[in-house]
Amino acid sequence: MKKLVPLLVWLLAAAVPTLAQAQKAEVAPGISVTRKTYRVPDNEAPFFNFADKNEAQKAADKKLVDAVLERVPDRTRAAGTAIDAGMRAFLSDNDFATAAKRFNQAYLLHPQHSGVYHGFALVAAARFKDFGYADELFRLAARMKSPAPPLAADHGRTLLIAGRPAEAKALLEQAVKDTPGWAVPRMNLAWAALQTGNRAEACRLITQVKGQDLESVERDLALFKQKAGC
Incomplete structure (x- = not known):
């Protein structure tokens, strides 16, 4: 898929x-x-x-x-x-x-x-x-x-868009386990950490964004680094 x-x-x-x-x-x-x-x-x-x-x-x-x-x-x-x-x-x-x-x-x-x-x-x-x-x-x-396998990633992203980052974070952590070779849930997990106020964790997670579809999150990466300052 x-x-x-x-x-x-x-x-x-x-x-x-x-x-x-x-x-x-x-x-x-x-x-x-x-x-x-x-x-x-x-x-x-x-x-x-x-x-x-x-x-x-x-x-x-x-x-x-x-x-x-x-x-x-x-x-x-x-x-x-x-x-x-x-x-x-x-x-x-x-x-x-x-x-x-x-x-x-x-x-x-x-x-x-x-x-x-x-x-x-x-x-x-x-x-x-x-x-x-x-x-x-x-x-x-x-x-x-x-x-x-992408269910938790899709669910987590939806909650993140809906302004519910704390709930999204738990799902996106599961998504990274379910689909470890996919860059998109790793990117969204970093966003969830940043939006819940944990900048240090977010900056750590952004270094782990890798894998399939990495090119599709390049704009997210640039925006994230600008907002997070890391």
């Missing part, structure tokens, strides 16, 4: 207003989430915007699922393929609408798949700037079977 862009790029994004309701909805047996809707087509929002589908829409969903399972009979593998396609749209193209469509397809195939909630969390944060909902979905993804 290709890794996400560094924190600085996310900070440049403009906020988008959202509509939300506080009720809970069951999205899979034993799994409930806050029912939230957004002003986009239903298939571009997590869980199809919790829309009440008519018979034609239900039939179309069944046709899609049957067609996919005819090619890939294993639901976990089939859902994983859709999630991978969603991640490519999200990461390579910044196409949040297509990403959400693919994650919704994965949801139809396997609603207990960790990647579904991970993907929806990314969309909630990146497109809708709904960091609280993203936090909820990331936490659900972490409790499910076989979460993706």
Whole structure:
């Protein structure tokens, strides 16, 4: 899985207003989430915007699922393929609408798949700037079977952007353990330390920023050194 862009790029994004309701909805047996809707087509929002589908829409969903399972009979593998396609749209193209469509397809195939909630969390944060909902979905993804290795890094970065550096720091420390060869969570961990007031630790951590995608955090490195003075 290709890794996400560094924190600085996310900070440049403009906020988008959202509509939300506080009720809970069951999205899979034993799994409930806050029912939230957004002003986009239903298939571009997590869980199809919790829309009440008519018979034609239900039939179309069944046709899609049957067609996919005819090619890939294993639901976990089939859902994983859709999630991978969603991640490519999200990461390579910044196409949040297509990403959400693919994650919704994965949801139809396997609603207990960790990647579904991970993907929806990314969309909630990146497109809708709904960091609280993203936090909820990331936490659900972490409790499910076989979460993706970048999960803690993505969750930590989201909390950092949301202005919650103390919570982000613990997740980013875990992310460095989970993905030690990736520069992005190391960079974000240094930011979290600086934003929690520990300049000495932040300056130590910045010397450890290395690994894959190092070139993508060069602007962060320059800005960090300017702000931290180290």
